[in-house]
Amino acid sequence: MFDLVASRTQNIKNDVLSGLTVALALVPEAVAFAFVAGVEPLVGLYAAFMVGLITAAIGGRPGMISGATGALAVVMVDLVAEHGVQYLFATVVLMGILQIGAGVLRLGKFIRIVPHPVMLGFVNGLAIVIFLAQLSQFKFIDEAGKAQWLQGDAMAIMGGLIALTMGIIYFLPKLTKAVPASLAAILTVSLVVIFGGLDTKTVGDVASIAGGLPTFAVPMVPFSLETLIIILPYAVILAAIGLIESLLTLSLIDEITNTRGRGNKECIGQGTANILTGFFGGMGGCAMIGQSMININSGGRGRLSGITGALCLLAFILFASDLIEQIPVAALVGVMFMVVLGTFEWSSFRIMGKIPKHDAFVLILVSGVTVATDLAVAVVVGVIVSALVFAWDHAKHIRVVTSMEGESKIYRLHGPIFFGSVNNFLELFDDIANDPNDVVIEFQYSRVADHSGLEAIDTLAERYIAAGKKLHLRHLSPECRRLLSKAGSMVEVNVIEDPNYRVASDRLA
Numbered sequence: 001m002f003d004l005v006a007s008r009t010q011n012i013k014n015d016v017l018s019g020l021t022v023a024l025a026l027v028p029e030a031v032a033f034a035f036v037a038g039v040e041p042l043v044g045l046y047a048a049f050m051v052g053l054i055t056a057a058i059g060g061r062p063g064m065i066s067g068a069t070g071a072l073a074v075v076m077v078d079l080v081a082e083h084g085v086q087y088l089f090a091t092v093v094l095m096g097i098l099q100i101g102a103g104v105l106r107l108g109k110f111i112r113i114v115p116h117p118v119m120l121g122f123v124n125g126l127a128i129v130i131f132l133a134q135l136s137q138f139k140f141i142d143e144a145g146k147a148q149w150l151q152g153d154a155m156a157i158m159g160g161l162i163a164l165t166m167g168i169i170y171f172l173p174k175l176t177k178a179v180p181a182s183l184a185a186i187l188t189v190s191l192v193v194i195f196g197g198l199d200t201k202t203v204g205d206v207a208s209i210a211g212g213l214p215t216f217a218v219p220m221v222p223f224s225l226e227t228l229i230i231i232l233p234y235a236v237i238l239a240a241i242g243l244i245e246s247l248l249t250l251s252l253i254d255e256i257t258n259t260r261g262r263g264n265k266e267c268i269g270q271g272t273a274n275i276l277t278g279f280f281g282g283m284g285g286c287a288m289i290g291q292s293m294i295n296i297n298s299g300g301r302g303r304l305s306g307i308t309g310a311l312c313l314l315a316f317i318l319f320a321s322d323l324i325e326q327i328p329v330a331a332l333v334g335v336m337f338m339v340v341l342g343t344f345e346w347s348s349f350r351i352m353g354k355i356p357k358h359d360a361f362v363l364i365l366v367s368g369v370t371v372a373t374d375l376a377v378a379v380v381v382g383v384i385v386s387a388l389v390f391a392w393d394h395a396k397h398i399r400v401v402t403s404m405e406g407e408s409k410i411y412r413l414h415g416p417i418f419f420g421s422v423n424n425f426l427e428l429f430d431d432i433a434n435d436p437n438d439v440v441i442e443f444q445y446s447r448v449a450d451h452s453g454l455e456a457i458d459t460l461a462e463r464y465i466a467a468g469k470k471l472h473l474r475h476l477s478p479e480c481r482r483l484l485s486k487a488g489s490m491v492e493v494n495v496i497e498d499p500n501y502r503v504a505s506d507r508l509a
Helices: 012-037 041-058 070-083 085-104 108-113 116-138 152-175 181-196 225-257 263-279 289-297 303-319 329-343 347-351 357-372 375-397 422-427 451-466 478-483
Strands: 139-141 147-149 399-405 408-417 438-448 470-474 491-494
Touching (some): 012 041, 012 116, 012 181, 012 289, 041 303, 070 116, 070 225, 085 225, 108 263, 116 139, 116 152, 116 225, 152 329, 181 329, 225 289, 225 375, 289 329, 357 375, 375 408, 375 422, 408 422, 408 451, 422 451, 438 451
Parallel strands (some): 408 438, 438 470, 470 491
Antiparallel strands (some): 139 147, 399 408
16 A cells, blocks of 8 residues: 655655655544544644644654544544533543553553454454544534434535545556645545535534644643543543554554664653643544555654644644635545545455464454444453463463483473463373372473462472472472472472573663
């Protein structure tokens, strides 16, 4: 979908031009996502400006573009509908605090545990949610205050303009890439509506986006426990979704540019941006996969590209609001439909019969949960199911090879000992009564992975103690030895040959 063969080095000219391109492409999407969230377009544009500027300046991934996104908007819509936009601003502030906390606690590294089927389900579910959110634009409010589907000419005009928008976005890049296709489609459809005298809903019919610089204001909500109870669940979900999407985008750009972003710094940058955005009347945001890819493909590598994009977007808000208000809503829907088509991993249908059944199940499950609940819950469910499948498969991989060394019987373990394999581990020692008085369990080719494994070893030690025999545990990690208190002096451990197991360093995160 994107031309990934581009310069990998930073260049001021490339960053500035790429930033301008990104700003032009950000306008229609920021307005469209504001519609999805049920807020005024200016709220989405302010968010795109502030989040984009701050994360570009202090985030952990130069070249990555952030702004108002559909993944967050689909969660915000219920909060705005039920409690109003001021509660949204308060939620965005709390969301930012939680994201900074995640960065301080160095939780960014955990994006590594997201399996590929979960990532596929994540983007597929996101595409479906964005598509469903667009269907509301095909309705109008009648005199009784009820939502009704468009009929007759209104529906035909809406559908025709959407088709024209999608056609331009699809075919224009085949002719030229000098102008962003989405911007060209917006301009063309707008001109068709203006000069053709077509009667269709425009951005100005929904709300005015005329405004100046964003101003500081504390969200007008009661500072009480009741308010916290209302906004906390939304803030947790938004913070999780924002970090998941941002860190997934960061990993993708790392792979394309052969560089290394800093996940924990990005968490702090995203959190800072959302806190300030909440105080300046924005809907919050996170990294944008599509816009980031446009920036990278256009040659943007440094922080200047994101900063330029944000400042150009602000210039559009200050000086071009009258033009933006003439954009037909149908054009924005067409842009979002193309985003849906580009986001959905159509290759998942092709590989469904070629990948393991449990991976296919996880992919479908994550997509379904995303549509039914939200992205954060879907990713967590997908990771848990993938982990349980992994545990079930590896529980069967533990085995033992026995031999004699003088008067001692040696059990050489192969495979991990964890909650899924402890029963199989204990069954390997089903002939304790016939073992010699001196038994050695060799852990050189095994690893105790969790507390369940420690308890299994402790249980085995007690069985040998009860049988009046000595048990030696060799090549066991120091962490395990410290916790095997029940075995007491009857458990002898070879300290010299015990390895030190270490966790992956967070230094680069």
